[in-house]
Amino acid sequence: MSEGYLRDGREPVPVKESTSRSMRSNKGRDTRPELVLRKALCEAGLGGYRLQWKVPGRPDIAYPGRKVAVFVNGCFWHRCPVCNLPLPKSNVDFWRTKFERNVERDSRNIASLESDGWTVVTVWECEIGKDLPSAVRRVGFALGKHPKSRDNADLI
Template sequence: MTDVHDVATRSRNMAAIKNKHTQPEIWLRKQLHAAGFRYRLNVATLPGKPDLVLAKYRAVIFVQGCFWHQHNCAQFHWPKSRVDWWRAKITANRRHDEMVQDKLREMGWRVLLLWQCAIKGRTRLPQQQLLAQINDWIRSGGSFAELPPADSI
């Protein structure tokens, strides 16, 4: 399948895609702040520059885009153009994510993966339920969680 945009237009479109301060991230930050949690953003001294770092709880949160990080949900699909390039790119993203999570856990950090589909889209979780699960995880001391859980999709 050929691209409907020329190279310059496609480049401009791809450059406009944010990697921090996304809508789901901002929503989560507002909710956590309202619940009394304090955090730092994109801490460069930690592997992977986590989206949110809650130092008091020794916890980090990554708000993952379902497409860019290959989530097993309805929001992820393989692109139909440049298939080999995209498979290599997204597979490398997954490997990098796993390496970063392992490093953080080795350093004593707890990791929460919050997938975009939990926050927006047809399959999003009810807000109060999602916030309760995040709150429970932060306070629980569990070393890893994924919302929505991988087995619930």
């Protein structure tokens, strides 16, 4: 690793520069799964949402008037129960702790929102890839609406 590597002290120095570059490129908002879901929600007549609304957890998509929060979770970072992805092979203790903290934070945020009267919908990255209409339906039902689509049957 080069001497010029900047760290914030939280993570171990990566073994490969390519790993570091890859991790730096991960975005916290406007990810591909979020964009795909947002487009599908609009096409189903479920627009009017807000992004990164200022409530616990800063939901990716929020309908503040209806108190519905939608989290679009990446399978790797939030530990999807369906995908059950393995831990990275290097710095295993660091990653295990990091993922445990992520899952605990997600649970706290959801509990806080629900105690404030919000309905929380978690949509997993893999779900968007495999069954987008189901994810759109779940958001629609949380809003008390039946989503529609231009080509109808796939979302209703």
